[in-house]
Amino acid sequence: MSENKEKEMNILGVEELIGEVHEKEIQVIAFRLGDELVSVPIEQVVEITSNRDITPVPKAPSYVIGVMNLRGKIVPVVNLKEHLGIPSEVPEDIYQNNRIVILDTPKGEVGVIVDEIVGSIKFPETEILPEPIGTIGIDVKFITGVVQLDGDLLIILNIESIFNKEE
Amino acid sequence: MKVNIPDELREILDEFLVEAAEILENLDQDLVDLENNPEDKELLNKIFRGMHTLKGGAGFLNLTPIVEIAHRIEDIFNKLRNDELKLTPDIMDVILEGIDQLKISLEMLRDNFELPDMEDIEPLLKKLDAVLKGETPEGGSSETSSSSDTSDSEDIEFIDGISDALKELIKKYPGKDLAQILEEIILLPPDQRPMEVIPEIEKLIEEGKDVKDLIKKKEKKEEQKSQETQQQQQQSQPQQPAQTQPVSPQQAPKPSTPTAAKKTSTATKKQEKKTSETIRVDVERVENLMNLVGEIVLDRNRILRVTADVEKECRSESVEKLVEAVTSLDRTVSDLQVAVMKLRMQPIKKIFSKFPRLVRDLARKLNKKVQLIIEGEDTELDRSILDKLEDPLIHLVRNALDHGIEPPEERIAKGKPEVGTVRLFAYHEGDHIIVGIQDDGRGIDPEKVKQKAIEKGLITPEQAAQMSDKEAYELIFMPGFSTAEKVSDVSGRGVGMDVVASTIHALRGSIEIESEPGKGTTILLKLPLTVAIIRTLMIGVNSQVYAVPLHSVVEVVRYNENLVKDVGSFRSFMLREEVLPLFSLNELLELPDKNDKHFVVIVKVGEKYIAVSIEDLLGEEEIVIKSLGELLADIQGIAGATIAGDGRVVLILDLNSLLSDYKVKLLGTGAKK
Numbered sequence: 001m002s003e004n005k006e007k008e009m010n011i012l013g014v015e016e017l018i019g020e021v022h023e024k025e026i027q028v029i030a031f032r033l034g035d036e037l038v039s040v041p042i043e044q045v046v047e048i049t050s051n052r053d054i055t056p057v058p059k060a061p062s063y064v065i066g067v068m069n070l071r072g073k074i075v076p077v078v079n080l081k082e083h084l085g086i087p088s089e090v091p092e093d094i095y096q097n098n099r100i101v102i103l104d105t106p107k108g109e110v111g112v113i114v115d116e117i118v119g120s121i122k123f124p125e126t127e128i129l130p131e132p133i134g135t136i137g138i139d140v141k142f143i144t145g146v147v148q149l150d151g152d153l154l155i156i157l158n159i160e161s162i163f164n165k166e167e
Numbered sequence: 168m169k170v171n172i173p174d175e176l177r178e179i180l181d182e183f184l185v186e187a188a189e190i191l192e193n194l195d196q197d198l199v200d201l202e203n204n205p206e207d208k209e210l211l212n213k214i215f216r217g218m219h220t221l222k223g224g225a226g227f228l229n230l231t232p233i234v235e236i237a238h239r240i241e242d243i244f245n246k247l248r249n250d251e252l253k254l255t256p257d258i259m260d261v262i263l264e265g266i267d268q269l270k271i272s273l274e275m276l277r278d279n280f281e282l283p284d285m286e287d288i289e290p291l292l293k294k295l296d297a298v299l300k301g302e303t304p305e306g307g308s309s310e311t312s313s314s315s316d317t318s319d320s321e322d323i324e325f326i327d328g329i330s331d332a333l334k335e336l337i338k339k340y341p342g343k344d345l346a347q348i349l350e351e352i353i354l355l356p357p358d359q360r361p362m363e364v365i366p367e368i369e370k371l372i373e374e375g376k377d378v379k380d381l382i383k384k385k386e387k388k389e390e391q392k393s394q395e396t397q398q399q400q401q402q403s404q405p406q407q408p409a410q411t412q413p414v415s416p417q418q419a420p421k422p423s424t425p426t427a428a429k430k431t432s433t434a435t436k437k438q439e440k441k442t443s444e445t446i447r448v449d450v451e452r453v454e455n456l457m458n459l460v461g462e463i464v465l466d467r468n469r470i471l472r473v474t475a476d477v478e479k480e481c482r483s484e485s486v487e488k489l490v491e492a493v494t495s496l497d498r499t500v501s502d503l504q505v506a507v508m509k510l511r512m513q514p515i516k517k518i519f520s521k522f523p524r525l526v527r528d529l530a531r532k533l534n535k536k537v538q539l540i541i542e543g544e545d546t547e548l549d550r551s552i553l554d555k556l557e558d559p560l561i562h563l564v565r566n567a568l569d570h571g572i573e574p575p576e577e578r579i580a581k582g583k584p585e586v587g588t589v590r591l592f593a594y595h596e597g598d599h600i601i602v603g604i605q606d607d608g609r610g611i612d613p614e615k616v617k618q619k620a621i622e623k624g625l626i627t628p629e630q631a632a633q634m635s636d637k638e639a640y641e642l643i644f645m646p647g648f649s650t651a652e653k654v655s656d657v658s659g660r661g662v663g664m665d666v667v668a669s670t671i672h673a674l675r676g677s678i679e680i681e682s683e684p685g686k687g688t689t690i691l692l693k694l695p696l697t698v699a700i701i702r703t704l705m706i707g708v709n710s711q712v713y714a715v716p717l718h719s720v721v722e723v724v725r726y727n728e729n730l731v732k733d734v735g736s737f738r739s740f741m742l743r744e745e746v747l748p749l750f751s752l753n754e755l756l757e758l759p760d761k762n763d764k765h766f767v768v769i770v771k772v773g774e775k776y777i778a779v780s781i782e783d784l785l786g787e788e789e790i791v792i793k794s795l796g797e798l799l800a801d802i803q804g805i806a807g808a809t810i811a812g813d814g815r816v817v818l819i820l821d822l823n824s825l826l827s828d829y830k831v832k833l834l835g836t837g838a839k840k
Contacts, residue, residue: 055816056711057795058756059802067795067808067816072462074808074816076798107797163798 023124030121030154031101031114033081034088036137038155039121046102046109048117052077054095065094068111075102080112083162084138105163121154123147128156168232168284170276176228183224184277185447190217191270192520198266199523202259211248215241221269232282233272239295240265252301261294263524332364345371450550453510460507461700461791467500469812508697512547515593515602518557519544522564522591529568536575536585537568542592548600549697552674556602556694559667563604563690564589566664571608571688581685583607600694607687611680613639623647640680641773644668672823675701675716675806703790703809703819706768707783708752709759714790714809714819719770726764726780740767740778747778748829755779755804755825770822777826792819803827 028039029048047070054066054077063083067074077100081088091097100111128145138155142162147154172180194217201210218241225233240262246252268283268291275281345368474493477486519541530537548556572578572587579585590605617631620642626634642648646665671678676694695701695718703714704723730741731749740749747769753760764780771777790809795802804825811817 053815055808055818057799057802057805057818058758059804060799064799067799067818069810069814069816072458072810074793074795074810076796078798109796110798 023126025122026125026128026156027120027122028154028156029101030118031099032116032118033084033114034086034137036086036155037118037149037152038138038157040101040103040157040159042120044104044159046104048099048101049111050099051097052100052111054098056095065090065113068100070102070109070111073109075109075111077111077113080114080162084142086137103159103163105159107163110163121149123149168282170230170280170282172228172280180228180276183228184273186224187221187269187273190221191266191273193217194266195524196520198259198263199527201254202256202527205247205254208248211244215244215248218244230272230276230282232285232288233269233276235285235292236265236269236272236288236295239292239299242299243295246299252298258298261298265291265295330364330367333367453507453550457507457511460504461793463500464504464700464789464791465810465812467497471497472812504700508549508700511550511697513550513553514545514547515553515556515600516544517553518560519591519593521557522560525561525564526568526589529565533568534574535568535572535587537572537587537589540588540590540592542590543594546593546595546600548593548694552694552697555670555674556692559670559692560591560602560604562664562667564591567604567606567608567688571606571610573608596693598696600696602692602694603689605687605689610684610686610688611640611643611682612684616640616642620645620648635774637680637774640682643680644678644773672821673806675718675821677718700789700791701819703788704768705785705788705817706752706766706781707785708756708781709761712785712811712815712817713752714788714817715768715822716806716819717787719822721769721771721776723784724767724769726767740780742767742769742776742778745776747776749778749780750826750829751780752820755822756820768822770826772823772826779822779826790817790819 027042029042029045030037030039032038049070052068054068056066057064057076060066063079065077065079067076069075077098079088079090094113099114099117101114101117102109102111127147129148131140131143131145142158144156144158146156194214197210197214197217201207201214204210218237222234222237222241225237243252243258243262247254252258268288272282275283470493474490478490522541523539526537526539567589572589573581573583575585578587588607591603592605593600593602595601613634613636616639617626617634620626620639621628621631625642625645625648631639643664644667646663648664668678671692671694674694676692679691679693680688681691682688702717704717704720706713706715724742732739732741732746738749739746741747749767751760751762751764752758761782763782766781766784768779768781769776770779792807793809794800794807795805799805804821806819806821806824808816808818
């Protein structure tokens with residue numbers, strides 16, 4: 001997706017219009033899942049919210065915590081850690097006390113529970129490195145790449161493959 | 168053939184596609200009507216105009232294959248309405264083939280921006296041209312040639328090996344094929360019936376021979392013609408076995424298969440089609456409006472509650488004014504709600520109109536005689552229900568024709584009218600719509616159904632013995648059940664009755680079967696008026712609130728430990744004289760159970776009553792149903808969600824599907840006692 005977008009922008013010459021920077025800048029929203037610092041491209045983030053009432057959904061897959069009301073829309077809330085295979089324990093008060101990032105996914109808007117919102121980070125696209133196999137606790141197919149920040153490894157999640165249409 | 172539509176014409180193309188689809192949809196109904204009233208000038212004019220519009224639109228967009236076909240059909244109808252041509256079933260077959268090709272072309276265009284290649288439609292165009300020139304596809308549909316046929320019949324030369332009696336018959340019934348001659352023989356009084364010929368004819372039919380194979384060809388020209396005819400027949404009805412040759416011209420005025428819908432057509436004719444002014448609106452916009460109104464309704468409920476509280480707490484002039492304004496708002500919002508709901512309502516005609524054609528084609532294919540009666544086609548239903556209703560209805564009508572209605576001979580033998588009747592009807596009943604299909608065919612034999620279910624391992628013989636007829640009919644809806652002895656081209660298409668049942672249940676409707684062996688079957692679908700707003704019972708388990716649609720609830724009673732009995736592997740609840748299987752909602756939802764029950768909800772699942780114990784009862788509420796989204800679309804037992812007055816999400820339970828897992832096991836509860 002983002003690759004296509006980039007191509008499009010190149011064709012349209014938008015890059016030149018932005019300024020002298022020939023490298024495309026990527027902006028992500030970063031948050032913590034356990035020990036991992038992960039992020040999602042800002043275009044895919046709909047909203048960041050907290051302390052929502054979540055209604056549990058019986059018989060749903062275990063990674064689904066429940067559903068919430070986002071301005072009249074029903075949005076599922078997912079335990080991203082479990083979905084990604086990061087060991088996690090769901091605190092009992094998760095249904096009232098939570099931090100949620102609402103993402104735009106192939107399966108519609110989905111809220112993901114995060115441990116801590118870090119903020120928005122910008123970096124040139126060229127700094128994205130291929131995913132180092134085995135060094136992090138997340139399946140590589142869910143990752144677009146990593147960026148080396150001072151002292152921390154920022155993981156960029158691939159929302160398309162996490163919320164895959166076919167699954 | 169790829170079609171290149173410049174961007175600036177895209178919008179026009181979209182409009183054309185919508186309009187063309189509408190024209191063709193109406194056409195099916197009109198054409199079948201026309202076959203029964205070939206002289207109806209108004210109908211002829213209407214079809215002509217439709218084709219003209221289609222041709223014009225396609226011409227503007229340079230869609231040559233569509234133009235070519237539409238142009239010829241338009242010309243044929245021009246001749247028909249000017250009495251230069253007479254409509255016969257064979258001409259109709261060619262026209263229908265043309266219409267089908269138009270539909271296919273439009274679909275290709277819509278889905279892939281493609282059109283069929285001109286070579287591919289060349290045979291069809293030739294056929295249409297032939298019709299136009301008056302060379303009707305069947306050797307002699309025009310009166311002149313048919314009369315010459317009769318005069319010829321005196322000196323027909325037969326090939327060797329044909330009995331004299333059969334020769335006699337062929338001369339006696341000129342223009343009829345063997346199957347039709349056989350039919351004529353059967354119709355004769357028994358003492359005149361030449362019994363010895365019947366096996367001979369049957370043998371010939373089995374060998375794939377027909378009258379023309381038995382006659383020595385006289386002229387080369389005629390031979391060509393008959394070959395051409397044969398080809399065309401084969402093309403137009405590829406799946407038709409040899410013995411079901413299309414009705415020959417002499418028979419045309421005599422009502423055959425498509426006698427059908429005669430009543431329908433007269434009935435529909437009475438209701439002159441209103442031409443009211445309309446605008447086309449994207450469904451998504453209506454949907455969006457509906458959602459917003461749903462939100463307003465919820466907000467109104469909240470405001471009403473708060474206002475009532477305010478009124479209790481303090482009394483002042485401004486509070487009174489507030490109450491007044493809120494009361495007025497309340498009324499307006501209710502009206503708004505109804506108005507928007509009406510926006511989504513469409514007459515069931517939209518899908519009923521497809522059936523005359525379907526029944527006609529099917530009847531011809533199955534070699535059965537069927538008349539279709541449509542009633543209540545103006546009954547309005549929510550659009551989303553309407554869309555989902557089409558496939559189940561098609562399936563049920565197919566079943567009625569395939570398994571219900573007997574072949575003409577069998578019907579005559581049983582003393583029934585030769586032409587079977589299928590009635591398709593719709594009407595209001597309270598806040599529900601009933602859509603039904605009735606046939607006067609074989610009916611369903613409950614014992615056969617049970618037998619089949621035992622064979623398929625769906626039930627045990629002990630269970631079968633305990634089952635009422637109604638319960639036996641319910642078995643038809645179980646996955647893995649199909650009464651058809653052989654999978655036919657018509658019914659056995661993979662979608663079984665279980666799919667029909669689950670579709671109807673998903674619409675929060677129910678199905679009822681009434682059948683009398685030998686007399687026929689009626690299937691009633693009970694559907695809600697709208698899908699968007701439903702009345703629910705708010706209940707609580709495990710300190711969560713759930714909404715249960717009221718349509719599935721029979722009654723609610725207080726929980727009483729003394730009325731609970733352990734029977735077999737299930738618990739049961741004594742309600743008055745009856746023993747009902749009892750479940751706790753917690754176990755159905757796979758939630759921890761605190762055993763702190765206060766109420767029991769009695770629900771009807773199929774023909775059975777089932778008791779479900781719950782913790783709290785919070786009252787009745789009208790709610791706007793919302794989908795849980797794609798991620799959670801497939802969770803069994805949860806029909807959707809709504810947003811409660813306090814902004815929290817409340818899940819809507821579908822008890823029917825929650826219990827369906829237990830349904831099979833439940834059949835055994837009686838037997839295990």
